[in-house]
Amino acid sequence: MQENFSFFNPVRISFGKGILKNVGKIARKYSNNALIVTGKSSMQRSGVLQKLLDILKAEGVGSTVYSGITPNPTCIEIDEAAKMAKDFKTGLIIGLGGGSPLDSAKAVAVAAKGDIPVWDYLKVKAKEALPVITIVSTSGTGSEVNRYSVMTNPATKEKPGFGYECMYPKEAIIDPEIMISMPKYVTASTGFDIFVHVLEAFTGKMKNAFSSAYCMQAFYLLKDNLINAYNEPQNLDARGNMALASALAGLAIDLSGTGIIHALEHPVSGNYPNIAHGAGLAALTVASLRYNISGCKRDFMLIAHHLGIKRAGKTDDEYAYSLIEKTQEILKAIDLNMSLKDLGVEKEALGKIAKEAFATMGFAVQNNPEEIDEKEALKLLELSY
Ligand SMILES: [Fe+2]
Numbered sequence: 001m002q003e004n005f006s007f008f009n010p011v012r013i014s015f016g017k018g019i020l021k022n023v024g025k026i027a028r029k030y031s032n033n034a035l036i037v038t039g040k041s042s043m044q045r046s047g048v049l050q051k052l053l054d055i056l057k058a059e060g061v062g063s064t065v066y067s068g069i070t071p072n073p074t075c076i077e078i079d080e081a082a083k084m085a086k087d088f089k090t091g092l093i094i095g096l097g098g099g100s101p102l103d104s105a106k107a108v109a110v111a112a113k114g115d116i117p118v119w120d121y122l123k124v125k126a127k128e129a130l131p132v133i134t135i136v137s138t139s140g141t142g143s144e145v146n147r148y149s150v151m152t153n154p155a156t157k158e159k160p161g162f163g164y165e166c167m168y169p170k171e172a173i174i175d176p177e178i179m180i181s182m183p184k185y186v187t188a189s190t191g192f193d194i195f196v197h198v199l200e201a202f203t204g205k206m207k208n209a210f211s212s213a214y215c216m217q218a219f220y221l222l223k224d225n226l227i228n229a230y231n232e233p234q235n236l237d238a239r240g241n242m243a244l245a246s247a248l249a250g251l252a253i254d255l256s257g258t259g260i261i262h263a264l265e266h267p268v269s270g271n272y273p274n275i276a277h278g279a280g281l282a283a284l285t286v287a288s289l290r291y292n293i294s295g296c297k298r299d300f301m302l303i304a305h306h307l308g309i310k311r312a313g314k315t316d317d318e319y320a321y322s323l324i325e326k327t328q329e330i331l332k333a334i335d336l337n338m339s340l341k342d343l344g345v346e347k348e349a350l351g352k353i354a355k356e357a358f359a360t361m362g363f364a365v366q367n368n369p370e371e372i373d374e375k376e377a378l379k380l381l382e383l384s385y
Helices: 019-028 048-058 075-087 099-111 118-122 184-203 209-231 236-256 260-271 277-295 297-306 316-333 347-360 362-367 374-383
Strands: 012-015 033-039 062-069 092-097 132-136 171-174
Touching: 012 019, 012 236, 019 048, 019 092, 019 132, 019 171, 033 048, 033 075, 033 099, 048 062, 048 092, 062 075, 062 099, 075 099, 075 118, 092 099, 099 118, 099 132, 171 236, 184 209, 184 236, 184 260, 184 277, 184 297, 184 316, 209 236, 209 297, 209 316, 260 277, 260 347, 260 362, 260 374, 277 297, 277 316, 277 374, 297 316, 347 362, 347 374
Parallel strands: 012 171, 033 062, 033 092, 092 132, 132 171
Antiparallel strands: none
16 A cells, blocks of 8 residues: 655746747746856756847846856855846856756745855755756756755765745756767766656655556667667657656656665765766666665566566566666777766775765665665775775
């Protein structure tokens, strides 16, 4: 019998090739003065930022750009952007780019409404935020459709996630044409992030009928499109399907959370900011699946089915295990078959990482299908090394 749950997601999702052109009219519904929150280079290089500025201007929406968001956004960057939003009296935050600028846009929207540093919102519940529009350029985090934001404290290297109801974007613009410019490594790491979102939402303790439905469709879309989008960057259909999988996975984790793989990855890339989230996940996934398999046999079999793995005479145990083999196959195909050591993590840091997973990602640890303590988490890190 399903555990009690409630389902709420207020984000208007617009999907389609070339729909970026509509964003001026959409923005005007909320404000005629927007702050665009983006990273330092990719949206400038691809020309998408300039296109957005032109579209907003044509609709009479004034805009200011904060382009200081780094791959692992810090609370300092978010406070800087929030100060800009206050100084320029902007009534709307537009997040443009991958997961980092989108996560940051939501945190900026909160900090711009209040008068405390954004880090304090880990303890103080945020009740209001400026409206946010997300324009997503990668397929991965699902940040475009959910309330979550992840930030790093550069002083302590902690990298917690947080999300209040007021942080849901008002609108998510998903235009696969923007994703064509995504570099191969980003396609692989963000694509694998989707895979882990649906793995963890589908098997976690908070799973429910709605998140499971999103996950099953996302697995089906990931089946061919993850590797196709990696091998054929210009394939607009593969890009569009990955964008849909990302949004479905984003909705799934909004409802049902993540698990031990995310709990361990956050402190990995928190301590090593040059490691991409998806690459950190890639190093941790196989050992974590092995840890979880005994309690998740039925779920693993269902996932195997949705990934197109033939049952063909396999026992239940073998069929469940085929998910782990498939995961290794996918990692090889997208050149992410790496260990924590390959990524540059120092062996001596593993103890600190295990500790931080419990300190800052406790909700994800608790959602893991199998109980896990700090000692077992350290063992998982060692197996992933
Ligand atoms: Fe993730």
